[in-house]
Amino acid sequence: xADELWVGTSWKMTKTITQGRAWAREVAAVPVPDxxxxxxxxxxxxxxxxxxxVPPGHRLLxxxxxxxxxxxxxxxxxxxxQQVADAGADLVEVGHSERRLGLGEDxxxxxxxxxxxxxxxLVPLLCVGEPAAxxxxxxxxxxxxxxxxxxxxxxxxxxxxxxLVAYEPVWAIGPKGxxxxxxxxxxxxxxxxxxxxxxxxxxxxxGVLYGGSVTRDNATAMVSGAGVDxxxxxxxxxxxxxFLDIVSMVGRHAGDR
Ligand code: PGA
Numbered sequence: 237x238a239d240e241l242w243v244g245t246s247w248k249m250t251k252t253i254t255q256g257r258a259w260a261r262e263v264a265a266v267p268v269p270d271x272x273x274x275x276x277x278x279x280x281x282x283x284x285x286x287x288x289x290v291p292p293g294h295r296l297l298x299x300x301x302x303x304x305x306x307x308x309x310x311x312x313x314x315x316x317x318q319q320v321a322d323a324g325a326d327l328v329e330v331g332h333s334e335r336r337l338g339l340g341e342d343x344x345x346x347x348x349x350x351x352x353x354x355x356x357x358l359v360p361l362l363c364v365g366e367p368a369a370x371x372x373x374x375x376x377x378x379x380x381x382x383x384x385x386x387x388x389x390x391x392x393x394x395x396x397x398x399x400l401v402a403y404e405p406v407w408a409i410g411p412k413g414x415x416x417x418x419x420x421x422x423x424x425x426x427x428x429x430x431x432x433x434x435x436x437x438x439x440x441x442x443g444v445l446y447g448g449s450v451t452r453d454n455a456t457a458m459v460s461g462a463g464v465d466x467x468x469x470x471x472x473x474x475x476x477x478x479f480l481d482i483v484s485m486v487g488r489h490a491g492d493r
Contacts, residue, residue, distance in 0.1 A: 238443040241459070241493075242400065242466030243486045244275035244361075245473025246301050246329060247282075256282035260289035260296075262476035268295035269487025272466075276473070277301045277329055277361075280315050287324025299327035299361065302335065305348035317356040327359040331387060333406045337367070343386040351390040354398065359442065361400045361468070362387050364428070368407035376405070380424050381431035388435045396436040401428055401444045402468040408448030409470065415449040418461030425463045452478060455485045460492075 251259070256278050268274045275297040278286045287298045300320035304311055307318065320328060330353060331346040346362070353360040364383040366376040380403065388396055403424050408416040425444050432441045446458055447468030459467055467486060473479040 238441075238465040239271075240443065240465070241272045241486050241490045242275070242443045242445055243272060243469065243483050244277065244297075244299075244445075244466075245469040245479055246277040246332075247279060247474060248301070248334075248470060249279060250474060251278065251282055253282045253285045256286045257289050259474075259476045259479075260286045263480060264290045264294050264296055266480055269484060269490060271490030271493070272483065272487050273297060274483050275299055275327060277327075280320065280323070283320065283323040283325060297326040298324050299329065299359075300325045301329045301332070303328045303349065303353065305345065305352040307352070317352045317358065321356055321358055325358060327361050327400070328353045329361045329363060331383075332363045333365055333367075333404060333409065337406070343383070346383075346387050347390050350387050350399065354391060354395050359398055359400055361402055363402045363404050363447070363468075365404040365406050365409075365448070371405065371407060377424060377427045381427050384428055384431040385435045388432065391436070393436045393439050396432060396439040396441060398442055399432075400442050401432070402447045403428055403444065403464075404447040404468065410449075411471070413449045415451075415454055416446075418458055421446050421458065421462040421464070450482065452481050452485070455482045456489065459486050459489045
């Protein structure tokens with residue numbers, strides 16, 4: 237298990253720059269508890285503005301929800317890792333299921349993006365997770381382990397220590413999702429740790445997080461009962477108050493470990 241616990245939110249396709257600043261000022265006014273690192277992934281449009289609201293030394297990192305794998309110029313509409321770094325990103329989410337399933341991002345693209353993020357010295361937040369049908373067929377552990385293996389395929393062993401992994405079962409995400417229970421999550425987290433070790437000669441990831449319908453109601457149970465190194469929150473992170481509450485729940489767990 238990682239020494240540090242992580243708790244972050246992706247705003248997905250929400251918030252104007254003004255709304256993003258208001259959230260960031262409220263969150264950055266409160267210190268992140270010892271033993272915890274927090275992060276927020278605004279849309280690209282608000283990244284620099286949000287970064288500008290976080291005082292130096294505050295343990296709220298800022299990241300991007302995606303970045304292109306190429307360093308070449310000819311990719312109309314895309315944003316490179318270098319550009320999100322320039323806007324203030326410390327980390328970059330890669331391979332969210334909304335991109336894999338809704339935008340056709342395949343394993344090869346995910347692996348290239350992980351490689352590009354590491355090349356630029358930022359932390360990849362690799363998302364993996366099975367659709368409902370795969371879970372129902374009992375194939376979820378193998379499915380997720382295979383996603384991890386292929387996503388890390390272009391990294392050297394030492395680079396794997398800088399990768400965050402988020403297990404996000406597709407059936408648990410979003411307003412139509414059914415929240416997972418810690419016992420649904422724990423075996424997959426263990427399998428992710430094994431898959432990381434197998435693909436990188438015994439190396440471990442920076443952290444293995446859980447995401448999917450995390451709220452104030454289930455955050456403590458999930459962080460204490462699923463063997464995770466933290467939580468990756470969607471909707472429940474979109475208001476500053478709710479995000480701060482979840483951060484402090486994770487902080488209390490960090491203090492108890
Ligand atoms: P949710 O989103 O917490 O709103 O279910 C989680 C995610 O997609 O990361």
